Structures are given as structure tokens and as C-alpha cells.
Ligand code: FAD
């Protein structure tokens with residue numbers, strides 16, 4: 289069998305949705321588990337970077353070592369009970385294609401996560417979430433290979449330590465395991481509909497849908513997202529650049545006096561989540577442009593590449609935003625995007 293080809297000094301421009309033009313020392317596309325095992329065994333110096341769809345990534349410099357573009361494909365039905373269907377999905381499947389696959393079979397649970405870019409294998413990394421639903425709500429387990437290729441491990445939800453846009457794979461086990469497949473538990477019937485978040489209900493009203501199906505919810509989410517988020521194929525971006533900060537109720541109350549229109553959502557006892565997009569907009573960054581880097585004019589949480597920005601320019605803009613938000617509100621916002629610097 290032919291070994292996967294390792295390219296040298298390979299451009300990653302087409303492999304990150306920011307469209308940053310940097311190169312990797314070495315690059316390999318892997319399509320089977322056997323090939324992945326071979327590549328890991330033969331390159332066990334630890335300098336490996338795993339790449340899915342590159343939609344949650346800011347590359348600010350040349351990537352050293354070996355970049356593995358994980359392109360494992362396949363969706364497998366595991367078992368079905370009266371209430372649930374278990375499905376195993378290979379890491380390289382496109383997340384939104386998988387969502388459409390579930391909707392075509394009337395399997396419920398990830399309709400609110402429609403149109404999130406990227407791969408299935410990366411979904412557990414930050415416990416992807418949108419419109420009140422998170423990956424962890426349907427996650428059963430995932431299978432991962434250690435970065436040195438020495439062993440395979442199954443992670444349960446508890447092992448993954450899922451948090452708000454976070455998991456053990458972003459913390460203690462960062463770049464230590466390669467997720468090769470994810471096992472989901474999806475509902476066959478009695479779907480739990482989440483329509484109260486963001487503009488979903490308003491969009492359903494606009495569509496004149498009183499009793500929505502999971503397919504209707506997906507359509508509503510797709511319509512909202514298409515209207516306010518920049519399409520990475522047209523303007524480079526990585527979605528929300530920062531996480532929404534969670535602050536104390538006391539801090540929020542004091543900010544409310546100075547900024548009566550500040551939005552906040554209760555987040556556990558005595559904690560409030562504040563939309564970072566609002567903070568950034570209030571600091572005057574919405575729609576601004578610095579060279580090729582900018583802040584999207586419809587959603588201030590999204591930093592964009594207007595065509596020829598370097599990763600450093602985008603990072604510099606992000607740091608200016610962090611500083612101004614900190615000075616104005618005494619809130620430290622942190623990147624959600626994985627920054628390679
Ligand atoms: P990549 O960007 O390729 O990788 C992200 C990180 O995970 C990197 O550190 C990489 O090394 C690591 N990684 C990737 N694959 C694996 C693997 N198989 N095993 C181990 N490590 C791996 N996110 C949300 O949560 N909610 C949203 O609503 C949302 N909306 C977005 C909208 C837009 C327009 C864009 C551009 C992004 C959005 N995102 C959103 C962010 C992004 O789509 C998700 O985080 C997605 O899961 C990233 O997948 P990816 O395959 O592109 O990961």
C-alpha cells in the first residue's frame with residue numbers, strides 16, 4: 289500500500305478559514321486510520337499539529353514540524369433503541385454535512401448546531417455550541433490516538449471535562465491526542481426543541497411556523513447565521529474570536545449603572561455572562577479596518593481578513609480590543625480561537 293505523501297514547505301492558506309498565508313515545515317493528508325498510525329509511528333518527535341477544517345485557528349507564523357490534515361470519512365449506525373440512535377462519525381466528516389445527515393433521518397439533538405463550519409473531530413475540542421445547545425448534550429464518547437501513536441483511548445463525556453467552549457483537549461491534553469471518531473446519542477422522537485435562544489423564535493415567526501420540527505429549527509438557524517455571519521469563502525474569519533466573559537453579579541450591577549443598556553444572562557449563582565460582541569461594539573471597534581484586518585460590521589465578535597492580512601495583524605487588533613475592553617469595563621476577554629504564535 290502507498291504511504292501518504294509528506295509535502296515540504298507547504299502553504300496552509302487554503303487550510304484555514306482566516307485565509308492566512310503561512311507555510312508548514314511538513315504537511316500530510318491522512319485518509320485512513322492505518323495511514324495515521326504509520327505517520328505517527330514514523331514521526332514520533334512530538335512536533336505535530338492536527339488540522340481539521342481550520343475554522344477555529346489563527347496562524348501567526350510558519351508552522352514547525354508536521355501538520356496532519358485529518359480527512360478520515362465515514363458515518364456508521366451503531367445501535368437503535370426505541371428512544372435513541374447511536375452513531376459513530378469519523379473525524380474528517382464535515383460537521384454541517386453530518387447535521388444534514390441526521391435531519392434527513394429525523395434524528396434530533398444537533399439541529400441548533402447547523403452551519404457551524406469545521407470537522408466532526410474538532411467538535412469536542414471546544415465543545416461547540418450555539419443557540420443554547422452544546423456538543424456535550426449529544427456526546428456519548430470519542431476515540432482518540434495518542435500523538436506518539438502508542439495507544440488508542442476512548443474518552444467518555446466525563447473524561448472530556450466539557451465546559452463553555454472548552455474541554456480537556458484545549459487544556460491538559462492540548463495537542464496530546466488526535467480524535468479519530470465521535471460517538472453520538474441522538475433522539476428518534478419526542479424531540480427537545482430549543483427555540484427561545486437568540487432570534488430563533490422570531491425567525492420561525494417570520495417563516496409562519498407555529499409548530500416547528502427539528503428541520504424547521506435548522507432552517508431558521510441557517511437563515512439567521514447566513515444573514516449575520518461572514519462566509520469564510522468570501523471574507524476570511526474564524527467565527528467568534530473571543531469567548532463571552534462571565535463576571536460576578538456585583539461587577540455586572542456596577543456596570544449597569546454606568547452602561548444601562550449592557551446585556552447580561554444569568555450564568556450560575558451570582559454570575560452573569562456578558563456578550564463580548566456588545567463590549568467590543570461599545571468600545572467603537574465594530575466595522576473598523578486596520579490594513580487587511582478588521583472587525584465585522586454586522587457582528588463585532590468576529591475578526592476578519594479583508595484579503596491580505598497577516599496573522600500578526602489580526603492578533604495585534606485582537607490585543608488592542610482586549611486592552612480597550614479591559615480599560616472600559618474592567619473585563620478580561622480571552623480568545624476562543626486557537627492562536628498559533
Ligand atoms: P480546526 O480549526 O482545524 O482546529 C481547531 C483546534 O482543534 C486546533 O487546535 C486543532 O489542532 C485541533 N483539532 C482539530 N481537529 C482535531 C482532532 N481530530 N483531534 C484533535 N485535535 C484536533 N464554534 C462554535 O462552537 N459555535 C459556533 O456557532 C461557531 N460558529 C462559527 C462560525 C464561523 C463563520 C466560523 C468560521 C467558525 C465558527 N465556529 C463556531 C468555530 C469553529 O467552526 C468550530 O470551533 C469548529 O469545531 C472547528 O473545527 P475545525 O475542524 O475547523 O477545527
Ligand code: NAP
Nearest residue numbers: 417418419420484485486487517526527528532553563587
Ligand atoms: P446573539 O443571538 O446575537 O446573542 C449574543 C450573545 O448573547 C450570544 O453570544 C449568546 O451567548 C448570548 N445569548 C443570546 N441569547 C441568550 C440566551 N437566551 N441565554 C443565554 N445567552 C444568550 O448571538 P449570535 O452572535 O447571533 O450567535 C448566535 C449563536 O451562535 C450563539 O450561541 C453563539 O455562541 C453562536 N455562534 C458562535 C460562533 C463561534 O465562533 N463560536 C460564531 C457565531 C455564532 P453564547 O455565545 O454563549 O451562546
